[in-house]
Amino acid sequence: MKLSELFDKSEFVVTGEVGPVKGAIPRDKDYVPPCMAEALHLEKKVHAINVTDNQSAVMKLGSMAASVKLKQNGFEPIYQITCRDRNRIALQSEILTAFSLGVDNMLLLTGDHTNLGDHIEAKPVFDLDSVQLVKIAADLQKGKDMVGNDLLNAPDFFIGAVVNPNFQPLDLQLIKMKKKIEAGAQFFQTQAVYEDSVIDQFVAKTELFDCPVQLGVVVLKNPAMGKYMNNYISGISVPQKWINEIGSVDKADRKKKSAEMMGRFIRKHKDKFQGVHIMPLGWTDIVPDILEYAEINVNGGIK
Amino acid sequence: MHATIQKPVEEIVKHIKPGEKVFVVGCNNCAWKCHSGGEDETKAMSERLEKRGIEISGYTVPGPQGMSLCKLDHTTKVLKTEYDEQLKNTDSFLVLGCGQGVHTVIDATDGGMVHPGCDTIFGGETVSESEINEYCSLCGECIIEFTGGLCPLTLCAKSLLNGPCGGAENGKCEVDADRNCGWIMIYDRLMKLGRLDLIESYQKPKNHAKWSRPRSLKVSHHKASFSSMAGTVTVSNID
Structure with missing residues (x-):
């Protein structure tokens, strides 16, 4: 199911996220890979699940394999694909392959630099940038590859892109967001935001863009994670009051507290967006509680 | 200019065989500016190699300051006329210059054996006597008309052509907190010039x-x- 079906009906679109493992999926049919185990917590709670593509430039199982595995098990994957590891031939081919294997939604990103990951001597490809990738994906849907050759059977999928409301100067980030929309982006997920003022500034400047946007939130698990993100994760800023609040309870109560904090934040801002994208970083089990605190019911959801 | 940096002398020595007679050639242009192969460094390298037991058949930096080693006709003339005798007693050339200079020595010596004494690191602007910065990637298809003369291919760590990724913080690149985000540099410059319109149009993929x-x-x-x-x-x- 393309998420456009939901956005077109003005449904508030809720998505989660899982990361493939560093390793393979064994042939044992009874084996449940971690990404699947995480996804099971999201059953009937979200509309679709992002599958990250070698996130933070750390080499893992491919997002295609994990996306297909989710699809085979009744979940709706959002296949993430970055420009970091593939040239234009591979990117187009992967998009055709993903659609052919049942993927209906794709999120097209630049990708974190190789320097941030576990293979820092790798050649960063970046043959295309994310705007170009979005345009090329849109061209594929029109039955043409990027050099104009005809395709036998055009793919038909929903094109997602990302934007970072935390970026300063915001106007520069929004120039790129507009270019993505002009290139063919059909929905956006934002980078994780924690500050009310950042949201308000972003919404004020983008409300006329006429493209659905999901607010992105990363589940804050503990004070150390907040400090780590501030120090090492580019483009995300966690205010001290968030760090203090998650640190105000014992470790055993952190999941409950986190669900309350994330849910409260989403509830406060949900009316400004067309959906929410929750990045639980392994804590998918608290996503149902987050949604309850946020007073969001996806009305059936997936599976 | 081609920026170069000397390889560590111990690494250079590793590739020279026992008894091999080495002639050291520097470059009086780019390598001189980089202090990797000017007159002083070429003489010093000869002495450093001799100190390590390597037989030096001679050394030179062809031409006056400002003359490039990679000017083949000049380098050939200098080596073949001024150093003819030393070259007869030479097994290999250690070149303190860029990769183009190394190849120039091969051509100038009719295929002589060469050792690179430097790593060629980038094409750069000599900002001052002590600083050389990279502003061009020599890609063959200049697009800086649309960026106020600042090359995103070079200044952006991801070589993005249509705007920044989301990773910069406080104006710095996600790969290095000491490195300015190339796209914010472009934005600030175009803002001052009143030409932000230049980056609003789609830039197609590089050829x-x-x-x-x-x-x-x-x-x-x-x-x-x-x-x-x-x-x-x-x-x-x-x-």
Whole structure:
């Protein structure tokens, strides 16, 4: 199911996220890979699940394999694909392959630099940038590859892109967001935001863009994670009051507290967006509680 | 200019065989500016190698300051006329210059054995006597008309052509907190120039065939032809 079906009906679109493992999926049919185990917590709670593509430039199982595995098990994957590891031939081919294997939604990103990951001597490809990738994906849907050759059977999928409301100067980030929309982006997920003022500034400047946007939130698990993100994760800023609040309870109560904090934040801002994208970083089990605190019911959801 | 940095002397020594007679050649242009192969460094390298038991048959930096080693006719003339005797007693050349200079020595010595004494690191601007910075990637397809003269291919760690990724913080790049975000530099410059409109249009993907190596340039007084895998482009510099 393309998420456009939901956005077109003005449904508030809720998505989660899982990361493939560093390793393979064994042939044992009874084996449940971690990404699947995480996804099971999201059953009937979200509309679709992002599958990250070698996130933070750390080499893992491919997002295609994990996306297909989710699809085979009744979940709706959002296949993430970055420009970091593939040239234009591979990117187009992967998009055709993903659609052919049942993927209906794709999120097209630049990708974190190789320097941030576990293979820092790798050649960063970046043959295309994310705007170009979005345009090329849109061209594929029109039955043409990027050099104009005809395709036998055009793919038909929903094109997602990302934007970072935390970026300063915001106007520069929004120039790129507009270019993505002009290139063919059909929905956006934002980078994780924690500050009310950042949201308000972003919404004020983008409300006329006429493209659905999901607010992105990363589940804050503990004070150390907040400090780590501030120090090492580019483009995300966690205010001290968030760090203090998650640190105000014992470790055993952190999941409950986190669900309350994330849910409260989403509830406060949900009316400004067309959906929410929750990045639980392994804590998918608290996503149902987050949604309850946020007073969001996806009305059936997936599976 | 081609920025170069000397390889560690112990690494250079590792590749020189026992008894091998080495002639050291520097470059009096780029390598001189980089203190990697000017007159002082070439003489010093000869002495450092001798100190490590390597037989030095001679050394030179062909031409006056400002003369490039990679000017083949000049380098050939200097080596073959001024150092003819030493070259007869030479097994190999240690070149303190860029990769182009190394190849120039091969050509100038009719295929002599060479050792690179430097790593060639980038093409750069000599900002001051102590600082050389990279502003151009020599891609063969200049797009800086649209960025106020600042190259995103070079200044952005991801070589993005249509705007920044989301990773910069406080104006710094996600790969290095000491490195400015190239796209914020472009934005600030165009803002000052009142030309932000330049980055609002879509930039198509690079033609990497123009970046395919090796490339060549044939020049005459009024005409130049650039050949790459993208084909040959010939332009005239007169009406």
